[in-house]
Each structure stands twice: as structure tokens, then as C-alpha cells.
Amino acid sequence: MQPIVAGQHINVGAAFRAAAGLGADAVLVTERCADPLYRRSVRVSMGTVLQVPWTRQPGWADSARLLHDHGFTIAAMALDERAVDLREFSAHRPERVALVLGTEGDGLTHQALRHADTTVVIPMHGGVDSLNVSAASAVALYTLTG
Secondary structure (H helix, E strand, C coil), rough: CCCCCCCHHHHHHHHHHHHHHHCCCCEEEEECCCCCCHHHHHHHCCHHCCCCEEEECCHHHHHHHHHHHHHEEEEEEECCCCCHHHHHHHHCCCCCCEEECCCCCCEECHHHHHCCEEECCCCCCCCCHHHHHHHHHHHHHHHHHH
């Protein structure tokens, strides 16, 4: 399991904490991502940015090609009418999954979505359409590693 995150320092730190606590193998961050080693990221992560293997990835085309070359299925988390329920995807999940998360508010770029093999969504209730990206990362990692 390789989560790929982009976003603000607080969300990056929280996503790293979820990755560490829920057994992700590594975290890949994009060039648009806030610095995981920024003091606030490290603090929110409870230091797990210093434990979880991670690297900064170049543009999406190269990253997707690299992940596919290593046998990963790229699952993008996004609100999309064609998105698969996360529980359904998890029930039949491929052996190697790279989970792609977007920024708070804007979500994933069109380029990131184009390179994904599938789009997954966390089913929501009560008129709520999505969770904060760090909360979504925790839910998705728990579902996929559980």
C-alpha cells in the first residue's frame, strides 16, 4: 500500500500518522505537496514522517508509469459518479495499490485522475459529500489494510 498525498502541512502530517499507524508501506508526495519535514507536519504526524519511508515524486505521467511498472493499481479518491465504493474495491482489491489523495478543497487534478486505474469514494450520509483529506486517508487505509 502506497498512499500518495498532496496538501497542507497539517493534512500531510495527519496522513503520515495514518500511514504509519495503519501499515502503509510508504508515502509518495507530489511536487505540489507541503513539505513533510516542515515543523508543523512533523508535529502533527507525531514524528512518523521520520519513520515511514517516503519520497517526493515528479510529474504524474512519470509517477503513474513507475507505479504501473512495479505492478501497482492506482486508486484515486475523488467524488465522481463513476467512482467505486471503497468497501467494494477493498473486497476485491489488487495485491498492490497506490492510493492517491488530493488537496483539501480542490481534490485531485485532471491529470492525476486520468492516470488512475480506478476512482474510489467513501460512501457518505446526511448530505455530507466528503471528509477532510487526512480523515479520508485514515478511513481508506483502514479499509484497504484491514
